[in-house]
Structures are given as C-alpha cells and as structure tokens.
Amino acid sequence: MNRFSYVRAASAAEAVRELADPAARIIAGGTNLLDLMKYAVEKPTRLVDITHLPLATIEDAPGGGVRIGALVTNAALAYDDRIARDYPLLSSALLAGASPQLRNAATTGGNLLQRTRCYYFYDPATPCNKREPGSGCSAIGGLNRIHAILGASENCIATHPSDMCVALAALEAVIHVEGPDGARAIPMADFHRLPGDSPEIDTTLRQGELITSVELPPPAFGQNHTYLKLRDRLSYAFALVSVAVGLNIEGGTIKKARMALGGVAHKPWRKPEAEQALEGQAPTLENFGRAAELLLQGARGHGHNDFKIELARRAIGRALSQAAEARPQSQTDKRIR
Amino acid sequence: MLNAEHTQGAHVGAPRSRVDGRLKVTGAARYAAEFPADSLLHGVIVSSAVTRGKIKRIHTGDAKAQPGVVEVFTHENRPSTAWFDYKYRDETAPPGSPFRPLYDDEIQFSGQAIALVVAETFEAARAAAMLVRVEYTPADHATNLDLQLDEAYVPPKKRNGIKPPPKPRGDAEAAFAAAPVKLQNEYRVAIEHHNPMEPHATTVVWKGGGKLTIHDKTQGSQNSQSYVTNVFGLSADDVEVISPFVGGAFGSGLRPQHQLFLAVMAALQLERSVRVELTRDQTFTLGYRPCTIQQVSLAANRDGKLQSVMHNATAGTSRFEDYQEVVVNWSGLLYDSPNASFDYRLAKLDTYTPSDMRAPGATLGVFALEAAMDELSCELGMDPIELRLRNYADRDENDDKAFTSKELRACYRQGAERFGWSRRSSKPRSMREGRELIGMGMASGVWEAMMQKTAARATLTADGKLEIACATADIGTGTYTILAQIAADALGLPLERVSVKLGDSSLPKSPVEGGSWTAASAGSAVQAACDSVKQALLTAARGLEGSPLANVDLDRIVLRDGRAEVAAHSSAGLAIEDIMRGAGKQKLEAEESAAPSKTAMLTHVGYTHSAVFAEVRVDEELGVVRVTRIVNAVAAGKIINPKTARSQILGGVVMGIGMALEEETLVDHHLGRFMNHNLAEYHVPVNADIHDIDVLFVEEHDEMVSPIGVKGLGEIGIVGTAAAIANAIHHATGKRMRDLPITIDKIIGA
Known part of the structure; x- marks a missing residue:
C-alpha cells in the first residue's frame, strides 16, 4: 500500500476542491477502493473522506420520484420501506450483490x-x-x-460488476454531481462509458466531480419487474449475466418496457430498440425472444465467454417471463425461478 | 486392551460438543499469526511476477530506505542454510529437491517468494515491499498439462507412504476387446487450492541465545520443528513449535511452507521476533490438488459382471519434485474384476509442487471410476447399486489381503433407504418438477483406514484431574474432544475433569495430522496411556490400608464418576482423590505409544467406505444446478463422537459439492500464472448453495484396524460426492459431465 494523506471533508464543496488533485480519491464505504489500494491497482496520494457529509438520506424528489443520497448504504437502500415498496427492482438488485457485511458498508455513490x-x-x-x-x-x-x-474494444473486454447499476439503468435513474463548475445531472445511460481507446476511464464524471445523489423517476412498473442474476454460485459471486426488467402491462399489452443487462459489457447494457419492440405488444415468449435478439445485437464472444451470448438470450426470456407474471426472482430463496 | 468399559463408557459414542468450542467462538483460541511477542518484526513477502527465468537485478534500496524497514532479504544477502536436499525434506515430502526460498536467482514458478521485507510494523513492511523492483530474464514455461502429455513418465522414485499402482491382473486389453458391453472415457478435474479460512502464517519468538518458540500454521508441530533444526542447523532443544489451533488446512499444513523458512531465517539473522503471514493471494503459491487427466475403460458381461478395468491417469507436478498420490488403485480395489491394469504418470510443469488435499488421489480416481460405473449401468440398463453389488469385492485384490471389515453393502442398503432411491425412475430426463429436471445419482466412496505410530501421555493429579498430551494437531476436526472422551471413559471421569494438550513439538511424538489416521492413532495412544495410569491407580487403591478394594480382582474394579468401585457394589469404593492422598501420590503419569498391528497387516488391510446419494435439480435452460439432497452413508468403524463425526462428513460433502460444481484454479497458460487467486473469484460453496445433507453411520465392528476400533473420517466425506452429483446430473439431463467443475457453461453446452 502506498503512502497517502487523509482529509475529512466538511462540505461537498471542500471535497470538490480536494478532488482538483487528480491523485486524490473519495473514500466512503471503501469496500472496493481499499482492496484496490492493497493490490497497488489504485495508488491515491490523498483520500478525501466524505462520510460526514449529509448525503445519507432518501427524500422526495420534485415530480414524484425519489432522491437517494450518495452515502446511503446498499443495505439501508435495499431495506428502505419506500424503496422496497415503490422500487422493488432496485431492492432486489442490491440484495443480489456482494454479502450482507459489504452491503452494510458500501454506498450508493461508491457502487456506481x-x-x-x-x-x-x-x-x-x-x-x-x-x-x-x-x-x-x-x-x-x-x-x-x-x-x-457487448461493446468491448480491442483494448479492453472488462465488464462493469455492479448489480445496483443494472437496476438503475432499467429504472432510468439520474446521477446528480457537484463539480468545480457547479452541479449537473447525468442520465444513467450516459454515466458509464464503453472502453474504446481509453479503458482506464470508467465513467463520464469530469475531473473534480463528486456524486451527491441518485434520482429515480416516479415508480412505473408495479410488480412487473425482476432482477435475475446468473453466476457460478448462488451468493457472493459476480454476475456472468444478469437482467433487470421493468414492465408496465395494461390489458394484456406491454405499455412500457425497460431492460438492462449486467455482466456483459463495460456498462449496464440497454438498447431502446429492444424495449420499443416490446411496447404495444403482448407479453409472449415469441416477443420476448425478439427483444432478446435486439438487445444482444452485435454480441461477440472471445472464446471462454462465448456461452454468455446464449445464456444472456435465455436469461432475458426468463426475466421477461418473470416480470410479466409478476413473479420476480427472489434473492433469498435458494433457487432460480 | 479393549474392554467393555471402554466401548460402553459414558462419553465414547455420545454426541459431545467440542471441548474447545468456547475458546474458538470467543476468540480465546490463538492462531499462528495471533501470538504476541515483544518488539515483534513483520515480514512481507515479495512474489515473482514471472513464471520461469532468472532475476537479473533486484533493487532493494528504495525499500530499505523506508522508515521502519530493518532489512530486505533476497538471494543476494540471505544467510547460508543447509547444503543437502535431504535437510529440506520433511516427513511428507515427495522425491526431489524441495523448494528453497531465496536460494538463488532462479525463478521456478509464478508467485515464487523472491524477497522478504522486514520492518517494525506490518504497514511499513507492506509499503516497502511494493518498492522492491525486480528485473527478470524470463524463460519459456509450460503450465498446460495437455501439452505435456507426451513427456509424461512413470515416477522413478516412489513417494514414501504412497502405494504405487497395483500390478496388472489377467489380460485387461484382451478381455476388454472380447467383452460385449464396454466403455472408455476421459475424465478431468481442474486444479484446486485448499483455501482454509486461516492463511499460512508463522510467528517466531526470539528467546535469546538462539532459542526459538515458533507458532506455525501446521498439521505437524514436530515436522516443522525437524525441518527448522535440519535447515538452520539448530538443536531440537532450542526450537519449540507450538500450534494449538489451526484454522483449517485440508492438507496445506502438512509440509513446512516457505513463510516458516523466511520467518525463522529473519529471526535468527536479526535476533528479533518475526512474523510472516501470507496474503490470501500468496496462499495460491502453495501446493494444490494437481490437474489430472484420467482414462477409465470398463468392460462387462451382459449380466453386469466386470471383465476388464483399465485406469490410467496423468497428473501435473513441479520441475523439482515428483508429487504422487493414489489415483488409479481404487479401481482395482472397489470392484472385483479378473482383468485389470493401471497406469499413473506425471508431467513436469512450471508450477510449485502439488500437495495433499483432502482425500488426495481418491477424490480424483474415485470420481472417474464411479462416473464410469454409472455409465456402465446405463449401458447395461441396470440399477447402479445392483451393478456395484454384482461386482462387490470381498477381498483386496490389489494387495491380495482380506479387509479388516467392510460394511459397504450396508452403506448401499441403508443409504438407499434413507435417500428414497426406490423412487428413482431408471430413465434419464424422466423426472421433472416445474422448470427443473430432477436427477438422482449415487457413487461409492473409499479411503484407506491408516494408523501411524503415535505416543501420548496421561497425567492424573492428586485433585482427580487428568491431563492428556500428544504432539498431534487438531485442525478443526474435533481431536481435542474425542481424545478427552476416550480419556474420560478410560478413567471414569466427567469430561470437564480432562484437559487435552496438542500441537506442541515438546509433547509425546506424533506424525503429522493427516490421512484420517489421527483418531485411530492418537486415540489408541491415549487409550494405552490411560490404561497404564488406571493400572497404577487401581494397584495403589488395593494397597491402601483398609481398602475396600484390597482383595478385589483388578478386572472386577470399575472406574466411574471419579471413583474406583467394585463392579457389583457401587457403595464399596474410593474416590480417586482419596486413593491419591492415601498413596501419597502427587500424580500418576504414563506415556505409551500405539502402532498398527504388524501381524494383522500381513494378512489384512483396513478401508473406510461410503455410499453417497445425490439429488440435483437442474434448470437446464439457464444451466443452474442445485444439489438439493445428499445422503452419505459411511462405514468407518467405531464412531467416538457422532456430533463431530457428522461435522467431518458434512464438511467433506460441502467440499465435494464445491469440487463438482465450483472449485477451479484458473491458469493463464500464456502467463503461466494462477489468475483467480482470491476468495471472490475462486469459488467455494456458500450457504445458499447447500441444501439438505444427511449423514448416517453404518454399524461396523472392527477390532483389527486399530486398538480402539476407529477408522477415521477426515477424508471419506468428500470421496464419491462429486461422482454422485455428476451421475445425478446425467440422470436429470441425459448429459455426461466428465470435466469438473460442472459450471453453467458446460450445462447449457453453448
């Protein structure tokens, strides 16, 4: 572990000032950063502790949505009554990730x-x-x-490991940040980036920007949702493929569909065409299959992961079925439905 | 001497909780890296980034300049140690030249320890370790067993204690050619690492004047002690190795590991106490279950009678040692075939030497054999249990000896009944519930019931308390508890009046804890020592003035509830404290050793057996397998403690589920490096993967296998489990999985 200095930020503005140093890193839960520092993957010279900032609340957002402070822990978020009631897809994805101990420490901003x-x-x-x-x-x-x-380049075929982010993508969350030039909002779809020629850059955050909250639009999917995660063991493993689905079904017709894949790309993978192909249609296996083809268009394996293309196709179908039947995947049952 | 009191005592055979349980759950039990020492130095190991080649230059200046850094040891400045290979060869070493840390500039495997940074704090040592810069001259390496098969060879020197493949019987090739029903398949098992909870660590306490107390994570305190004295030229009087608790080992603590060498080297050179603890990642530079490729050929008559068994295996080993384990012999042992042949070869790879890992060899060989037997039962259209019964071996044809006991038939019968085997449809893909295909499979398990010469001391003190001492280790298996039970019954004491000391090289001599031999070996030694104390106590009791036992024959006196009494009249007797006081004894002490009966072993061999039944539910579309039920019926002689015994089997089964479905050390052959070297990416089962596991012990009386009738349980729980699961997956899906672990990608076959 390299030597580093440590400062506790008294305000978001102070944290932003500290971040002017490109070798500074924000620390909150530390569940990923500390590991990376021990492995000498991250070598910050300064840690800016934001855990004392007032960013740990879940509040109403204008327009009927909800605003989740960057410091709300994964556990607090997953078990929050309002989130569990209005955004069960998010709760489910959070509970599919990591372990209870990690979820107690990991924060919303850090997870992103x-x-x-x-x-x-x-x-x-x-x-x-x-x-x-x-x-x-x-x-x-x-x-x-x-x-x-999906979306890999000849420079990098890494995936983004988060479960929470896959749900946030399907829920069309907005990330609020503060930076040297003031505050701005970044739609979830634009927050993470593809590796391209600069795989060292994971997100579109600019130098000095601090995530302050995540905003969810008003609830839209009722019980027609699921987070289906397939992995090498049933807990404490990263997704080989995961699928977050939210459907709004009225009178046997899908009015609105949102789908995101995890474990397959450098960011949660969405494709509006795949969602549009479901909208106005009946929730049938045939339609699900077509949506899966669209969502996986351009998928390419690299040898060992070739199976993921077929696995993802099947997982999308299963997840859409679960969502359509309002029988979301349980994260506590010792089985996949 | 076995007598009625021992077999029907209050404790032996009863489900007792661990006597060390409270110490463990309260944190009072200390592990190797937890022992304190004054002005302790901390050593952090720098590991090689390349797989093979030479260290061109190693720059330690920046590291040495760090505040708190005391020394950086490399091959350039290490103190000299023993010259000859045999000095480095421990009790369990395979033939070859054992690895010598920091010996020269040669890199032999990826992750090899190439420097030790020693500092006043762990943090300073770790920070400085990152500043050691190394220039390598890399050389070509080979880590892919498939590409080395042409170079495979029969190991010229046999590993001590490992039976070579049996001699061929009949003409297996000709019988195979002539038989009406036959199959020939290849089976593969990936590299696995032990991954015990406690990483390897050593704390060396410098006592001044060259005396060392060493807290080492080891399955053999005396094995570590003799390694240290041999390598560093020290006297046994100056080196005590103490490791009372071991946080799991599964065989990884058998050989003295490189952190022991490095910690002792630094302590001797710096004349300070030193601790070296491996990171989880660095534990992947220790031994492992070797990647093994096997071919099994079976041929039978239409009635299922085996005519030919051929079992060949090739396993990887290091360039510098020929690690060997018993892989193919089981195929000549479990079933009776007039024609059989065996072949076991090694291939050199640029890795560290493999090592014994829970049921070494048997997990691999029995997986292949039992998977092949299942395939044969399908070919024959015969129930898998029936096929096994038709070929049941009543005699060990490998060694041409009788079994000391073998209740495997009862394992099949009782296991099948408990499992509900009769509800199994014979056709694959014929059982389904909802989206899931249901499969039922079974396999046999076998492990040699070994006993090793072991000594123990029993000390009865004037207050009526008994202390047991033996150098063997309790690696979490329950040895403290079962030895206390044996001793308590031998002297008729309540369990809380017995204390047990283990894991200390100064205690009576014991081999390493391993091979499932500890209960039989240490248990028999404790029994013998207690019997001697009992003899002395009763003699003293009869000699007391006015003793109510004066004219009573020794065999009519029983010890119970802390008293010596006439068997028929419990009122006529003496408390142990009164006997000791009356006889003027502060203590009665005896040290005895127990060893296998040489005469019995001329004609007999001892094996533990099991029948494992697995139910799986397979979501075929998504490739997800759940092992919803396991029944493991075990015949292991006398069960001293059904509670700790069951735990041993549960642990073995869980590890078997891991082997079947999850565990795999991934090798990047281009880099020659294990890549998933942490517990996030090396998958062992989690609670969510484990459903019902039912353990039953079949009654088995065996007075020959060991003086106390015990066979041992550490290994048998894992053997057969992976095969039972693979067979169940075939029954569920119709797909044969011959390559472990059976992961999602293999099930969906995409």
Whole structure:
C-alpha cells in the first residue's frame, strides 16, 4: 500500500476542491477502493473522506420520484420501506450483490464507481490496459470466461460488476454531481462509458466531480419487474449475466418496457430498440425472444465467454417471463425461478 | 486392551460438543499469526511476477530506505542454510529437491517468494515491499498439462507412504476387446487450492541465545520443528513449535511452507521476533490438488459382471519434485474384476509442487471410476447399486489381503433407504418438477483406514484431574474432544475433569495430522496411556490400608464418576482423590505409544467406505444446478463422537459439492500464472448453495484396524460426492459431465 494523506471533508464543496488533485480519491464505504489500494491497482496520494457529509438520506424528489443520497448504504437502500415498496427492482438488485457485511458498508455513490473484477486488472504482475494504459489486454486470448460480449474494444473486454447499476439503468435513474463548475445531472445511460481507446476511464464524471445523489423517476412498473442474476454460485459471486426488467402491462399489452443487462459489457447494457419492440405488444415468449435478439445485437464472444451470448438470450426470456407474471426472482430463496 | 468399559463408557459414542468450542467462538483460541511477542518484526513477502527465468537485478534500496524497514532479504544477502536436499525434506515430502526460498536467482514458478521485507510494523513492511523492483530474464514455461502429455513418465522414485499402482491382473486389453458391453472415457478435474479460512502464517519468538518458540500454521508441530533444526542447523532443544489451533488446512499444513523458512531465517539473522503471514493471494503459491487427466475403460458381461478395468491417469507436478498420490488403485480395489491394469504418470510443469488435499488421489480416481460405473449401468440398463453389488469385492485384490471389515453393502442398503432411491425412475430426463429436471445419482466412496505410530501421555493429579498430551494437531476436526472422551471413559471421569494438550513439538511424538489416521492413532495412544495410569491407580487403591478394594480382582474394579468401585457394589469404593492422598501420590503419569498391528497387516488391510446419494435439480435452460439432497452413508468403524463425526462428513460433502460444481484454479497458460487467486473469484460453496445433507453411520465392528476400533473420517466425506452429483446430473439431463467443475457453461453446452 502506498503512502497517502487523509482529509475529512466538511462540505461537498471542500471535497470538490480536494478532488482538483487528480491523485486524490473519495473514500466512503471503501469496500472496493481499499482492496484496490492493497493490490497497488489504485495508488491515491490523498483520500478525501466524505462520510460526514449529509448525503445519507432518501427524500422526495420534485415530480414524484425519489432522491437517494450518495452515502446511503446498499443495505439501508435495499431495506428502505419506500424503496422496497415503490422500487422493488432496485431492492432486489442490491440484495443480489456482494454479502450482507459489504452491503452494510458500501454506498450508493461508491457502487456506481466500483471497478471491474477482471482477473488481470487486479493483478499488477500482468498487462492490463485499464490499469496501465498501453500495456495490453491479457484477457483477449487469455482467461475471458467472465468478460464482455457487448461493446468491448480491442483494448479492453472488462465488464462493469455492479448489480445496483443494472437496476438503475432499467429504472432510468439520474446521477446528480457537484463539480468545480457547479452541479449537473447525468442520465444513467450516459454515466458509464464503453472502453474504446481509453479503458482506464470508467465513467463520464469530469475531473473534480463528486456524486451527491441518485434520482429515480416516479415508480412505473408495479410488480412487473425482476432482477435475475446468473453466476457460478448462488451468493457472493459476480454476475456472468444478469437482467433487470421493468414492465408496465395494461390489458394484456406491454405499455412500457425497460431492460438492462449486467455482466456483459463495460456498462449496464440497454438498447431502446429492444424495449420499443416490446411496447404495444403482448407479453409472449415469441416477443420476448425478439427483444432478446435486439438487445444482444452485435454480441461477440472471445472464446471462454462465448456461452454468455446464449445464456444472456435465455436469461432475458426468463426475466421477461418473470416480470410479466409478476413473479420476480427472489434473492433469498435458494433457487432460480 | 479393549474392554467393555471402554466401548460402553459414558462419553465414547455420545454426541459431545467440542471441548474447545468456547475458546474458538470467543476468540480465546490463538492462531499462528495471533501470538504476541515483544518488539515483534513483520515480514512481507515479495512474489515473482514471472513464471520461469532468472532475476537479473533486484533493487532493494528504495525499500530499505523506508522508515521502519530493518532489512530486505533476497538471494543476494540471505544467510547460508543447509547444503543437502535431504535437510529440506520433511516427513511428507515427495522425491526431489524441495523448494528453497531465496536460494538463488532462479525463478521456478509464478508467485515464487523472491524477497522478504522486514520492518517494525506490518504497514511499513507492506509499503516497502511494493518498492522492491525486480528485473527478470524470463524463460519459456509450460503450465498446460495437455501439452505435456507426451513427456509424461512413470515416477522413478516412489513417494514414501504412497502405494504405487497395483500390478496388472489377467489380460485387461484382451478381455476388454472380447467383452460385449464396454466403455472408455476421459475424465478431468481442474486444479484446486485448499483455501482454509486461516492463511499460512508463522510467528517466531526470539528467546535469546538462539532459542526459538515458533507458532506455525501446521498439521505437524514436530515436522516443522525437524525441518527448522535440519535447515538452520539448530538443536531440537532450542526450537519449540507450538500450534494449538489451526484454522483449517485440508492438507496445506502438512509440509513446512516457505513463510516458516523466511520467518525463522529473519529471526535468527536479526535476533528479533518475526512474523510472516501470507496474503490470501500468496496462499495460491502453495501446493494444490494437481490437474489430472484420467482414462477409465470398463468392460462387462451382459449380466453386469466386470471383465476388464483399465485406469490410467496423468497428473501435473513441479520441475523439482515428483508429487504422487493414489489415483488409479481404487479401481482395482472397489470392484472385483479378473482383468485389470493401471497406469499413473506425471508431467513436469512450471508450477510449485502439488500437495495433499483432502482425500488426495481418491477424490480424483474415485470420481472417474464411479462416473464410469454409472455409465456402465446405463449401458447395461441396470440399477447402479445392483451393478456395484454384482461386482462387490470381498477381498483386496490389489494387495491380495482380506479387509479388516467392510460394511459397504450396508452403506448401499441403508443409504438407499434413507435417500428414497426406490423412487428413482431408471430413465434419464424422466423426472421433472416445474422448470427443473430432477436427477438422482449415487457413487461409492473409499479411503484407506491408516494408523501411524503415535505416543501420548496421561497425567492424573492428586485433585482427580487428568491431563492428556500428544504432539498431534487438531485442525478443526474435533481431536481435542474425542481424545478427552476416550480419556474420560478410560478413567471414569466427567469430561470437564480432562484437559487435552496438542500441537506442541515438546509433547509425546506424533506424525503429522493427516490421512484420517489421527483418531485411530492418537486415540489408541491415549487409550494405552490411560490404561497404564488406571493400572497404577487401581494397584495403589488395593494397597491402601483398609481398602475396600484390597482383595478385589483388578478386572472386577470399575472406574466411574471419579471413583474406583467394585463392579457389583457401587457403595464399596474410593474416590480417586482419596486413593491419591492415601498413596501419597502427587500424580500418576504414563506415556505409551500405539502402532498398527504388524501381524494383522500381513494378512489384512483396513478401508473406510461410503455410499453417497445425490439429488440435483437442474434448470437446464439457464444451466443452474442445485444439489438439493445428499445422503452419505459411511462405514468407518467405531464412531467416538457422532456430533463431530457428522461435522467431518458434512464438511467433506460441502467440499465435494464445491469440487463438482465450483472449485477451479484458473491458469493463464500464456502467463503461466494462477489468475483467480482470491476468495471472490475462486469459488467455494456458500450457504445458499447447500441444501439438505444427511449423514448416517453404518454399524461396523472392527477390532483389527486399530486398538480402539476407529477408522477415521477426515477424508471419506468428500470421496464419491462429486461422482454422485455428476451421475445425478446425467440422470436429470441425459448429459455426461466428465470435466469438473460442472459450471453453467458446460450445462447449457453453448
């Protein structure tokens, strides 16, 4: 672990000022950053502790939505009465992730910024463009069973590991940030980026910007939702493929559909065409299959992860069925429905 | 000597809670990295980034300049240690040249320890370790067993204690060619790492004058002690190894590991106390279950009688040692076939040497054999249990010896009944509930019931308390508890009057704890020592003036509730405290050892057996497998403590579920490096993966296998479990999975 200094920010503005130093990092729950520092993947010279800022509340947002403070822990968010009632998809995705201990510490803002679980990214003895730009991608031609099938580049095939973010993508959340030039709002779809030529950059946050809250639009899906996560064991494993689905069904017709995939790309994967293809249609397996094809258009394997294309296709179908039947996947049952 | 009191005592055979349970749950039980020492230094290991080659230059200046750093050890400045290989060869070492940390500039495997940074604090050592810069001259490496099969060889030197493959019987090839029903398949099991909860660690306490007390994570305090004395040229009087508690090991604590060497080296050189603890990632640079590729051929008559068994295996080993385990022999042992042949080969890889991991060899070989037997039962259209019964071996054909006991038939019968085997349809893909296909499978399990010469001391004090001492280890298996039970019954004492000391090299001699031999070996030694104390106590009791036992034959006196009494009249007797006081004894002490009966072993062999039944539910569309029920019926001789015994089997079954479905150390062959070296990416089962596990112990009387009739349980729970699951998956889906672990991608076959 490298030497670093530590400061406790008294205000969001102070945190933003501290972030002017590109080698400074915000620390809140620390569940990912501390690991990365121990592995010498992250080498901040300064840690800016924001845990004393008043960002741990869940409040009404104008227009009927809800605003979730960046410091609300994953556990507090998942078990919040209002979230569990109005946004059960988000609760479910949170509970599909990590372990109870980690969820008690991890925060909403930190979850948005967690980094890939690519084996090579975590092992500084190996080449990795995301960790060390220009060193090469070991996963291409290497061990890539857990890697991306969509939106990857020749420089990086890492995936974003978050479950929460997949639900936030389907819920069309908006990320509120404060920065040197003031506050701005970033739609979830634009928050994470694809690796392209600069895989070292995960998000569209600008230098010095601090996430302050996540806003959810008014609830739209009732009980027609699910978060289906497929992985190598039933808990404490990252998704091989996960699917977040929210449907609004009226009179046997899908009025609104939102779908996002996790574990398949550098960001939660959405495709408006796939959602539009469901809207105005009946919730049938055939329509689900067509939506899956659209959502997976352009999917490409790298050897070990070829199976993910077929697995994702099947998982999308299953998730849409679960959502349509209002029988969301349980995160406590010891089984997949 | 076995007598009625021992078998029908109050404690042996009763489900007792762990006597060390409270210490463990309150944190009072200390593990190797938890022992305090004055002005303790901390060592952090720098691991090689390349797999093979040489260290061209190693720059330690920046690290040494860090505040708090005391020394950076590398091959360039290490103190000299023993010259000859045999000095480094521990009790369990395979043939070859054991790895010597910091020996020279040669890199032999990825992650090899190449420097030790020692500092006043752990944080300073870790920070400085990141500043050690290494220039390598890399060389080509080979880590892919598939590409080394042409180079495979029969190990020229056999590993001590490991039976080589049996001699062929009949003409297996010809019988295979002639038989009407046959199959030949390849089976694979991935590399697995032990991953006990407690990472390897050593705390060396510098006592001055070259004397060391060493707290090491080890399954053999005396094995670590003799390694240290041999390598560093120390006297046994100057080195005590104390490891009372071990947070799981599964075999990874058998060999002295490199953190022991490094901590002792630094302590001797710096004349300070030193602790070295491996990170979880660094524990992946220790031994592992080797990647093994097996071919099994079975041929039978239409009535199911086996005509030919051929079992070949090739396993990876390191360049510098020929690690060997018993993989193929089980196929000549479990079933009776007139024609059989066996082949076991090794191939050199640029990795560290593999090591014993729970039921070494048997987990692999029995998986392949029992999966093949299931395939044969399908070919024959015969119930898998019936096929096994038709080929039941009443005699060990490998060694041409009788079994000391073998209640495997009862395991099949009782296990099948408990499991509800009769509800199984014979056709694959014929059972379904909702989206899930249901499958039922079974397999046999077998492990050698070994006993090793072991000594123990029993000390009865004037206050009527008994202390038991033996150098063996309790790695979480319940050894403290069962030894207390044996001792309490031997001297008729309540359990709380017995204390047990283990894991200390100064205690009576014991081999490493392993191979499932500890209960039989240490248990028999404790029994013998207690019997001697009892003899002395009763003799003293009869000699007391006015003793109510004066003219009573020894065999009519019983010890119960802390008193010596005439068997028929409990009123006529003496409290132990009164006997001790009357005889003027502060203590009665005896040290005895127990060993396997050489005469019995000329004609007999002991094996533990099991029948494992698995129910799986497979969501075929999504490739998700749930192991919803396991019944494991075990025949292991006398069960001293059904509670800790059951826990051993539960743990073995859970590990077997991991082997079947999850565990795999991923190797990047381009880099020659294990890549999922942490508990997030190396998957062992979590609670959510585990459903009903039912353990039953079949009654088995065996007075030959060990003096106390015990066979041991550490291994048998895992053997057969993976095969039962793979067979159940076939029954559910019709798909044969011959390559472990059976992950989602393999089920969906995409």
